[in-house]
Amino acid sequence: MRINKYIAAAGVTSRRKADEMITEGKVKVNGVVLTNLGYHVEEGDVVEVNGIRIEPEEKMVYYLLNKPTGYVTSTYDKEGRPTVVELVPDNIRVFPVGRLDYNTSGLLILTNDGELSNKLMHPSHEFDKKYLARVSGIVSRAEAAKLAAGVDIGGFVTSPAEVELIRHDKNSTIAMITIHEGKNRQVRRMFKAIGHPVTELTRVGLGKLEIGKLAVGQCRKLGPAEVEYLKRV
Ligand code: URA
Numbered sequence: 001m002r003i004n005k006y007i008a009a010a011g012v013t014s015r016r017k018a019d020e021m022i023t024e025g026k027v028k029v030n031g032v033v034l035t036n037l038g039y040h041v042e043e044g045d046v047v048e049v050n051g052i053r054i055e056p057e058e059k060m061v062y063y064l065l066n067k068p069t070g071y072v073t074s075t076y077d078k079e080g081r082p083t084v085v086e087l088v089p090d091n092i093r094v095f096p097v098g099r100l101d102y103n104t105s106g107l108l109i110l111t112n113d114g115e116l117s118n119k120l121m122h123p124s125h126e127f128d129k130k131y132l133a134r135v136s137g138i139v140s141r142a143e144a145a146k147l148a149a150g151v152d153i154g155g156f157v158t159s160p161a162e163v164e165l166i167r168h169d170k171n172s173t174i175a176m177i178t179i180h181e182g183k184n185r186q187v188r189r190m191f192k193a194i195g196h197p198v199t200e201l202t203r204v205g206l207g208k209l210e211i212g213k214l215a216v217g218q219c220r221k222l223g224p225a226e227v228e229y230l231k232r233v
Contacts, residue, residue: 009056011112065219106203130205135196139173153189
């Protein structure tokens, strides 16, 4: 198997980034820094990336998790907080695709497919992201229209979004919002910009994928059609 494919299959990074890492001298085969981008890995070769031995995973896995609040979207947390990878069954090394805040719940993809993950996180593949939000106060139709048209979230004006006001009580409003970008804490910053801070946030959709009835804290494997869909986008 060609070296860049081997590195991607180990879940380290994409093939393109693997080529860069080879050029930067970060890849060793049998203890020697590799210079040949076209090298084919042989049976018995020891491949190291940044000094760590890697082996291709037997198979790619793709999970959809309903992330609970109180979990960090990462494979490791310096502060020792629980991480989303702890919620994936089986002993397979996976990493999250994209990010949900510590206090956000909902749909998160986890995989060991470095190639797909890099592709999905590239800005040219921005999926629609659908969130259910509880915000403080009663959001008027005019405020919702402002949110949908685009608001300044601090040096950045958001592009048009879909906003649906679902219901409200005395002190809060439930709204569904679909955004097409993925700036850090974007939904929270958008509602804050119209004076209605988010108190609860759940991602319910990502492109065509939906959280459905999956319970919080549970994950399921993506079906072949769903994986195909992500690869095709
Ligand atoms: N927007 C946010 O503010 N937080 C998230 O976790 C995701 C989108």
